[in-house]
Amino acid sequence: MANMIQAAKDQINSILQAAYEKAAAAGALPAGAELTGSVEIPKDTANGDYAANHAMTGARAMRMAPRKIADALAANADLEGSFFSSVEVAGPGFINFRLGGKWYGDVLAAVRAEGRDYGRSDVYGGKKVMIEFVSANPTGPMHMGNARGGVLGDALASVLDRAGCKVWREFYVNDAGNQIEKFASSIDARYAELILGDKAEPFPEDGYHGDDIKELASAFRAEFGDSWLSKDKAERHEAMASFGLKRNLPKMKADLERYGIKYDKWFFESELHNTGYVAETMNMLTEKGYTYEKDGALWLNTSSILSEKLLAAGKTQEEIDKLELKDDVLRRANGFYTYFASDIAYHRNKFEKRGFDKVINVWGADHHGHVARLKGAMDALGLDGENRLDIVLMQLVKLMSNGQEVRMSKRTGKAISLSNLLDDIPVDAARYFFNSRPESPVMFDLELAIREDSENPVYYVQYAHARICSLIAALAEEGHTVPSSADISCLTTAEEKELIKQLAILPEEIRLSARDYDPSRINKYVTELATRFHKFYTVCRIKDAEPGVLEARLFLADAVRNVIEVSLEIIGVSAPEKM
DSSP: OOOHHHHHHHHHHHHHHHHHHHHHHTTSSOTTOOOOOOEEOOSOGGGOSEEEOHHHHTHHHHTSOHHHHHHHHHHTOOOTTSSEEEEEEETTTEEEEEEOHHHHHHHHHHHHHHGGGTTOOOTTTTOEEEEEOOOOOTTSOOBHHHHHHHHHHHHHHHHHHHTTOEEEEEEEEOOSSHHHHHHHHHHHHHHHHHHHGGGSOOOOTTSOOSHHHHHHHHHHHHHHTTGGGGSOHHHHHHHHHHHHHHHHHHHHHHHHHHTTOOOSEEEEHHHHHHTTHHHHHHHHHHHTTOEEEETTEEEEOHHHHHHHHHHHTTOOHHHHHHTOOOOEEEEOTTSOBOHHHHHHHHHHIIIIITOOSEEEEEEEGGGHHHHHHHHHHHHHTTSOHHHHEEEEEEOOEEEEETTEEOOSOTTTSSSOBHHHHHHHSOHHHHHHHHOSOTTSOEEEEHHHHHOOSTTSHHHHHHHHHHHHHHHHHHHHHTTOOOOSSOOGGGOOSHHHHHHHHHHHHHHHHHHHHHHHTOTHHHHHHHHHHHHHHHHHHHHSOOTTOOTTHHHHHHHHHHHHHHHHHHHHHHTTOOOOSOO
């Protein structure tokens, strides 16, 4: 698929290499030197659309002044049939190239030919990648942090898919361990309160206090009556946990689907325990000499594993000692495996059993201390966690209303849930605002998210798409349909050229978004595309333009419509035709 930004850079390198060989043959430059350098798009394009620094990087090898080298290269550059209309030297030896009509025409032709696949590439060659995100405990409703993690994971999956990865979206359900016992105990305590009133035992201090637990206890009583109060505690807790999970998980799935997120698999932690996979994984670590027993518990020698890695990376022992690395419990003295043990087994399953080349987890920033430990455990198992496991840490979300932080939900008195949020805010706005740089906190402005004006970025972008659709429909009524091709030489204004340049950037933005695990680049990209379109629409007449110009501008407008739609699709936002 076309990446016209990279194509232009590659062509400049070829032109300069040929120019060097020609200049060297004529004696203008010394022969035998290796011509290297970089090609960039300057912030100020007044002197050219691309700038090459090959003359400066080659100055030492050629033992010549950069400006003299640049003059020789420019003089011998053959632009015939290329993307460029001119080349000139500036400053200490920059070689500036100005784009010609062929490049602009090829950009629009590529958008037209590739349609909804515009921007796709095979950069990652079909690499098998799993993205695990949200993975909220199924013990209560999903909250604002899950809302952010959901869109970051989903949008990241989209850009990786478009960059040539085979992407798998997964939700890890923590349906085993201590939090599930706490969940069951909480339901049990509320169940007892319903039956015994003040005579019930005090609610556990570390239990789940939300109204959702009370609702589950009431539902359990309505279905099974009061008889379970006399049953064995372990049996009661198992039944209550199962009852609660069967009700909570469908709600979680429904909320996420409402949010535009569907997973390839919901993976249950209990599966790892029931199949013996956790125990098997711990035995593997023991056989490799990375565990020891202390106080009846099984420990992972995490400090030793991480110390070895840090020493290999060039850290001194003194620097490592200052980190005060600690070991981790894998199996408690009571025989139960810890969450960390399950997590190690789960990630071994991802790499060894299911064969993912790369695993990416989207976690809250409060999990930062877990990153090195989990990577180290994968290294200890011989699974190259350092290079195959990546963690995207996201910062907190602050909900703002009238300039003040909203801390509580009016309905529940607790943290605002994803469901509550989507009752008040359009899904498109939520996805657009939450798809921001993961390392930066989000200040989510409730009033801005629902405004229907240019101050609201998602409305601003969607309006550009709807405006183009309305324009195309109006012109079709007058007999002007979008042509399959157009005379691009009619597009001569600065606004038209800047708009085409922005269209050309999308494939590169997708590549960089995938490389940096930062899908928020697509937000910035499409906002700028909308800005350039609105400016073009204001300055350049379309409806009343002369023949040839009208068709070319309509062709351009339709290309913008397509690219806005593609960009919004990547981040899971709709592209309405009317607003």
